[in-house]
Amino acid sequence: MKLKKNKNKIILYLITLLTIFSFTISIFSAETASIDEQIEQLRSIIDSSSYSAFQSRMILNSAQDLLESGIPFEDTKKIIENSVEESFDAYSVKKVFDVILETQQEGLPTELLINKINEGFAKNISKTIIISVISTKAENLKKADEILNEAIQEGLEINGEEEMVEILADSLENDVPQESLSWLLKTGTTEGKSMEEIGEISEELSYLSLLAFDSGLSPEEISLLFKKATENSSNIGEICENIQNSLETEISSAKIEGGEEKPSATSDSETPPTSPVESPVEIGETPTQESGEAPTETGSAPEPSTSPTEEAPSPPEN
Numbered sequence: 001m002k003l004k005k006n007k008n009k010i011i012l013y014l015i016t017l018l019t020i021f022s023f024t025i026s027i028f029s030a031e032t033a034s035i036d037e038q039i040e041q042l043r044s045i046i047d048s049s050s051y052s053a054f055q056s057r058m059i060l061n062s063a064q065d066l067l068e069s070g071i072p073f074e075d076t077k078k079i080i081e082n083s084v085e086e087s088f089d090a091y092s093v094k095k096v097f098d099v100i101l102e103t104q105q106e107g108l109p110t111e112l113l114i115n116k117i118n119e120g121f122a123k124n125i126s127k128t129i130i131i132s133v134i135s136t137k138a139e140n141l142k143k144a145d146e147i148l149n150e151a152i153q154e155g156l157e158i159n160g161e162e163e164m165v166e167i168l169a170d171s172l173e174n175d176v177p178q179e180s181l182s183w184l185l186k187t188g189t190t191e192g193k194s195m196e197e198i199g200e201i202s203e204e205l206s207y208l209s210l211l212a213f214d215s216g217l218s219p220e221e222i223s224l225l226f227k228k229a230t231e232n233s234s235n236i237g238e239i240c241e242n243i244q245n246s247l248e249t250e251i252s253s254a255k256i257e258g259g260e261e262k263p264s265a266t267s268d269s270e271t272p273p274t275s276p277v278e279s280p281v282e283i284g285e286t287p288t289q290e291s292g293e294a295p296t297e298t299g300s301a302p303e304p305s306t307s308p309t310e311e312a313p314s315p316p317e318n
Helices: 002-046 053-069 073-085 090-105 111-122 127-153 161-173 178-190 195-214 219-231 236-259 261-268 279-283 288-298 302-311
Strands: none
Touching (some): 002 073, 073 111, 111 127, 195 236
16 A cells, blocks of 8 residues: 555656656747747848858857847847948957857846947947947956955945946946955945945046046056055045045146146247247248248348349449
8 A cells, every 4th residue: 555655656756747847848949939030030130231141140140149148139139230230240240249148148237238339339330449348348347246246255245236336347447446446345335335325436436537537647647546545544535535636636746747837938938929930830821921021120221222233233424
C-alpha cells in the first residue's frame, strides 16, 4: 500500500514537471515568434534602403541581439528608420547598436544613449559625432556605476541606484572629477542626504566645473582644485564654497596674466584707437593709406618745389 502511494506521488511529480516544461517551451516559442515578427518588420524597412544584402543581414543580426537583450522594439525600429532616412552607412548603424548592447549587458541604463541618438538624428548631426557622444556617455555610465558600487561595498545603502548612476554620469560629462563625485556620494549618504539633495549638489559641482573649463583651466587643474577643496573640509556646503572661491581666484589670476595687461599697454601708447596701423588689417585696405597721410604731417612743400625745376627748366636770356 505504501509502495503504491509513493508510485502515485512520483507520477504526479513527473506530470507537474512535464506541465511546467511544456509551459516554459510555449512561452519561449511565443517570444521567439514575436521577435521573428519584429525582425520581419525591420527587414521591410531596410529593404527600402541602399544597403547590400550582406549589410542588411549585419544590421538585422545586431537588431535581433538588441531585442533579445531587452531593448524595446520601438526604440530599435526608430533608430533603423532614422538611419535609412539619414543615409547612415551600415557599419555606423552596427556601431551604434553595439554601444547600446554592451551598455545593456552590463546592466546600465540605455535610455540616455537612445535619447542622445534620436536627438542627434533630429539635429542632423553627423554619424561620427553621434557615435562619439554615445560612446563617451556609455563610458561615463560605467565610471558612475563604479563609483556607486564602491560606495555600496563600503556598506552604504543607496536608494534609486539607476537614477543615481544617471546623475553621476551627467556630472562626469561636465568634467567633474570622479574622485570628487565618489566623495560626494559617500559623504552625502553618510550625512543622511536624500538622492535629490545629492543630485542638486552634483549639478552645482557640474556648474563650477564648466565655469572652470570655460575660464581656461585644464582637466588636471580642475581635478586638483576639487581635490584641495575636499581635503580642507568635510562639510559639503563648505566644499562647494571653497571650490567657488578657489575658482574665482584662478580666474582672476588668469585674467591678470593673460588678458588684462594688453589693454593697459595700448592705453599707455599715444596711438589712437582708430590709428591707420590697425585699419588695413581689420578692413582689408592696402597700406597706401598711410603713405598718403604721412606727407600732410611732415609737410608737402618739397614735392611741388622740385617738380617744376625738373620738368621745365627756364632757358637763359641773351
